[in-house]
Amino acid sequence: MASAEASSNLSKKVQVQRYKPVDYLKENYLNVQKGLWSWLTTLDHKRIGILYLISLTVAFLIGGVMALGIRMELWTPAQTFIEADTYNQLFTLHGSIMIFLFLVPSVPAVLGNFILPIQLGAKDVAFPRLNLMSWYLYMAGAAISIYSILAGGIDTGWTFYTPYSSSTGGAVTAMTFGVFIIGFSSILTGVNFITTIHKMRAPGLSWDKLPLFCWGLYATSIIQILATPVLAITILLVGMERILGIGIFDPALGGDPILYQHFFWFYSHPAVYIMIVPGFGIVSEIISTFSRKTIFGYWAIALSSLAIAFIGFLVWGHHMFVSGQASLASMVFSFLTFLVGIPTGIKMFNWLSTMYKGSIKLDTPLLYILGFFFLFTVGGLTGIALATIAIDVHLHDTYYVVAHFHFVMVGGMVMAFMGGLHYWWPKMFGVMYNQKLAKLACFLIFVGFNVTFLPQFVMGSQGMPRRYFNYIDQFQSFHQISTVGSFILGIGFILAIGYFIHSIYYGKKTVANPWGSRATEWQIPSPAPPHNFDYTPVMIHGPYDYHKPMADFQLGLVQSGNGHDAEHSGEIDKKVEADN
Ligand code: HEM
Numbered sequence: 173m174a175s176a177e178a179s180s181n182l183s184k185k186v187q188v189q190r191y192k193p194v195d196y197l198k199e200n201y202l203n204v205q206k207g208l209w210s211w212l213t214t215l216d217h218k219r220i221g222i223l224y225l226i227s228l229t230v231a232f233l234i235g236g237v238m239a240l241g242i243r244m245e246l247w248t249p250a251q252t253f254i255e256a257d258t259y260n261q262l263f264t265l266h267g268s269i270m271i272f273l274f275l276v277p278s279v280p281a282v283l284g285n286f287i288l289p290i291q292l293g294a295k296d297v298a299f300p301r302l303n304l305m306s307w308y309l310y311m312a313g314a315a316i317s318i319y320s321i322l323a324g325g326i327d328t329g330w331t332f333y334t335p336y337s338s339s340t341g342g343a344v345t346a347m348t349f350g351v352f353i354i355g356f357s358s359i360l361t362g363v364n365f366i367t368t369i370h371k372m373r374a375p376g377l378s379w380d381k382l383p384l385f386c387w388g389l390y391a392t393s394i395i396q397i398l399a400t401p402v403l404a405i406t407i408l409l410v411g412m413e414r415i416l417g418i419g420i421f422d423p424a425l426g427g428d429p430i431l432y433q434h435f436f437w438f439y440s441h442p443a444v445y446i447m448i449v450p451g452f453g454i455v456s457e458i459i460s461t462f463s464r465k466t467i468f469g470y471w472a473i474a475l476s477s478l479a480i481a482f483i484g485f486l487v488w489g490h491h492m493f494v495s496g497q498a499s500l501a502s503m504v505f506s507f508l509t510f511l512v513g514i515p516t517g518i519k520m521f522n523w524l525s526t527m528y529k530g531s532i533k534l535d536t537p538l539l540y541i542l543g544f545f546f547l548f549t550v551g552g553l554t555g556i557a558l559a560t561i562a563i564d565v566h567l568h569d570t571y572y573v574v575a576h577f578h579f580v581m582v583g584g585m586v587m588a589f590m591g592g593l594h595y596w597w598p599k600m601f602g603v604m605y606n607q608k609l610a611k612l613a614c615f616l617i618f619v620g621f622n623v624t625f626l627p628q629f630v631m632g633s634q635g636m637p638r639r640y641f642n643y644i645d646q647f648q649s650f651h652q653i654s655t656v657g658s659f660i661l662g663i664g665f666i667l668a669i670g671y672f673i674h675s676i677y678y679g680k681k682t683v684a685n686p687w688g689s690r691a692t693e694w695q696i697p698s699p700a701p702p703h704n705f706d707y708t709p710v711m712i713h714g715p716y717d718y719h720k721p722m723a724d725f726q727l728g729l730v731q732s733g734n735g736h737d738a739e740h741s742g743e744i745d746k747k748v749e750a751d752n
């Protein structure tokens with residue numbers, strides 16, 4: 173009651189104007205400027221999001237081809253078609269590319285860049301130039317990583333464990349330098365988002381109305397800023413050890429390799445939350461929109477993201493149960509790891525409660541999120557098993573771990589990313605993809621994923637070690653099922669890329685709000701206008717207030733006939749007439 177009064181006071185005070193919703197404008201962020209140069213020098217957060225989308229898709233394809241190479245090699249227990257050395261390089265590059273060039277940047281840099289300022293009712297992020305610089309740093313880091321492939325490749329695994337990485341030949345120095353540079357891109361994005369969320373919220377958008385996607389990005393940004401520098405310093409030290417021979421991690425030089433593992437996992441465990449927490453934000457948006465219901469437990473979802481970010485800093489030692497750390501330390505790390513299950517469980521509970529008795533529409537974005545629920549739960553629960561010291565001693569460095577982290581990273585994060593991409597695609601390009609093919613691709617990806625990774629739990633628990641080129645005959649059928657699955661998965665992704673690109677050129681034009689969502693980004697035309705809003709929107713309701721009438725949310729963009737953007741008003745009048 174009190175809050176309804178407050179919001180009506182607010183609307184009186186600022187005299188909120190309601191405009192007719194406009195579906196599209198002649199001028200949008202895609203056509204406002206033309207030519208490659210305008211893209212390479214753009215300061216528009218939306219265009220930078222698209223630049224990231226293109227670069228990340230290329231990285232994902234390269235990483236994906238390498239994965240298929242690994243799976244093909246494992247078709248037979250002995251050598252199948254490549255040398256053992258090449259195999260080591262393949263899984264190292266696959267892991268490094270997927271983690272550092274795809275998963276870490278994916279949701280924040282692509283979808284976060286595009287959607288966050290619009291959800292906040294802002295014209296752009298707080299530091300547009302810094303935003304563009306992040307993309308250039310990403311590209312520079314990617315170029316150096318690719319150089320490292322040409323300069324001999326690396327075979328240390330994506331974890332760059334010392335002392336091997338301190339002494340092995342190849343291009344470890346180049347690769348770690350590339351990761352170092354990409355780390356800065358990640359830090360700058362985090363700084364930008366935190367400032368934007370604090371400073372650029374539209375009037376009326378209090379913290380309790382902040383969309384949960386923004387909360388997710390906020391929690392992620394904190395981790396990016398606090399954890400990434402530790403990785404940067406660590407790999408810088410590896411470089412110094414290699415180049416200058418200073419003993420830090422290599423016992424031969426008087427260093428300590430366990431120290432490296434502490435440093436590495438102090439970043440890399442929180443980094444797994446950099447990957448998944450923004451994905452949680454996507455889940456909340458999609459669940460609410462496609463259930464037509466207010467999100468259940470708003471604060472519980474928002475704060476559990478922060479709790480996960482916080483606890484995530486205290487559990488890194490669960491990667492080191494068998495590396496010789498003190499058993500008391502192991503017990504503490506094991507206990508703290510179990511705690512992560514609490515905020516994660518809270519999220520699951522709230523999402524399912526949001527769907528309960530909702531008016532559910534099974535469109536492609538929601539299908540991906542339902543897949544996420546299933547796969548991420550398997551990933552999370554097997555994580556609890558691994559966090560149990562007595563079990564981990566047996567499962568460490570087996571295919572069980574490989575299956576675990578693929579269930580959380582692909583089954584969780586990539587599913588959420590795909591859901592988000594399908595959800596926001598109409599806003600990004602103003603077109604709808606082929607929905608039938610999209611459902612087919614989602615099905616192929618879900619089935620292919622399970623066929624690839626479920627057998628890995630079984631062979632891992634039976635002792636199949638990870639990162640091995642040869643294996644004993646008993647595991648062959650598991651490996652072959654897994655390889656078949658990986659090709660189904662690959663076909664699913666290729667299909668998705670195909671209909672996405674097709675839709676840009678031939679897709680049906682879509683309306684401003686094809687999903688009937690209450691969230692702010694759906695109230696502006698599709699594709700988004702160059703500056704998102706022509707006036708500062710005033711947020712009266714929260715983004716999930718499905719019990720309030722739609723008309724309360726419609727911002728429109730241009731008030732036709734008021735001289736404001738006169739160039740388009742005639743066209744808009746016609747469009748509005750046609751709609752009525
Ligand atoms: C939420 C997203 C998560 C991601 C992205 C993720 C990712 C990963 C990755 C990449 C590894 C393998 C590291 C390596 O290469 O050695 C790993 C291992 C592990 N994860 Fe997770 N994980 C997640 C959640 C969890 C949860 C919720 C738990 C437990 C509650 C957990 C417990 C573990 C443990 C104990 C290991 C070490 C296993 C071993 O090496 O023996 N993880 N995870």
Ligand SMILES: [Cu+2]
Binds near residue numbers: 441488
């Ligand atoms: Cu971890």
